[in-house]
Amino acid sequence: MVWCRVVALCLIAFASIPALAQDPIKTDGDKYKLKFENERVRVLEYRDMPGEKTNQHHHPAFVLYALGPFKRTITLPDGKVLSREFKAGDVLYSDAQTHIGANIGDTPTHVIIVEFK
Secondary structure, three states: OHHHHHHHHHHHHHHHHHHHOOOHHHHOOOOEEEEEEOOOEEEEEEEEOOOOEOOOEEEOOEEEEEOOOEEEEEEOOOOOEEEEEEOOOOEEEEOOEEEEEEEOOOOOEEEEEEEEO
């Protein structure tokens, strides 16, 4: 009996992990496009319009390259909100992160993201 409860709790815990760390291509396939992937990196192109936001998703450590200017907020799972503004050509490194992104500016977001595996 006890063993069955332990197994059930483990299954519930493992089942909730994907919900907390979803792949952005799965959560927001209309915004993220796979450009390249190998055993070391995955390259994504991301586009959205002013007023749009993503579903919660997860990125491993990554480098972001801004193809145009944009302004957005990043909402972390603990509720903390970060404001970010980029010019074309800006580059950002980030450790692994789960977030919801929202375009709060008046220009589209267009970036290339290189995720490290």
